[in-house]
Amino acid sequence: MGKVTVPKIKKMKNKKMITALTAYDYLTARILDEAGIDLILVGDSVGTTLQGLDSTIPVKMEEMLYHVRIVKRGVKNALLVGDMPFLSYQTSESDALKNAGMLLKEGAEAVKLEGGVRIAPLIEKMVSYGIPVLGHIGLTPQSINVFGGYKIQGKTEDKAKMLVNDAIALQQAGVFSIVLEGMPEEIAKEVTESIEVPTIGIGAGRFCDGQILVITDVLGMDPTFTPRFVKKYRNLYKEILDATKEYITDVENKKFPSEEHVFHQKKETS
Ligand code: KIV
Secondary structure (H helix, E strand, O other), X not given: OOXXXXXXXXXXXXXXXXXXXXXXXHHHHHHHXXXXXXXXXXXXXXXXXXXXXXXXXXXXXXXXXHHHHHHHOOOOOOEEEEEOOOOOOXXXXXXXXXXXXXXXXXXXXXXXXXXXXXXXXXXXXXHHOXXXXXEEEEOOHHHHHHHOOOOOOOOOHHHHHHHHHHHHHHHHHOOOEEEEEOOOHHHHXXXXXXXXXXXXXXXXXXOOOEEEEOHHHHOOOOOOOOOOOOOOOOOHHHHHHHHHHHHHHHHHOOOOOOHHHOOOOOOOOO
């Protein structure tokens, strides 16, 4: 379908499921783009996946700018969304506008930030200044200290109602889509049916308008991370482990490099 844009994502609701994955580097982004993914998110999950952190809270703005910059080089058709890390938008409107603007200058076509009713006025301002925003509600990882851990949200009727209100407020503020994370699928369905912009679920069941997962989870790179909502399509952990062991054995036994991998001096003829 050629280049995916913000208006195209909006129009996909009830027509085509939105496919989305995270990426943090050029090469992975190039492969996802070639495969035809609709949306690539440079998520602050870079902290827990690539940096070995316990949460996304320490991730810095300059790190997000770096990852957006290198991912951008691999993306031709997918919509590229840059995540706003903790404290890059909560401190003031001007911080939010400046940081979001910098993500766009690095090549992001939209930004994502976590929160509902409370940050709707901020999002309205950002959109009015030409910054497309992807909302994110439910189990928002930047709030784990408030939730007391990675806990499924919206389990009670009151909390579910709050999620619907959050989604409506975000829609009114002008988001083009909303990520629904970590909630019962009945609630995600209710949210999805309550708004006109598409929802993209992660751990939010089957009734969203699209799905997003973290690339390292999809590829099975961490055998210690096995949440229910993830489907591991490959076991790259094992592939990389086995390949590294084979390499070690080959080098130790002088099997690598072999003839096909070496250069030879040219013989002088005269
Ligand atoms: O940071 C991230 O990767 C995310 C997705 C899981 C939605 O927020």
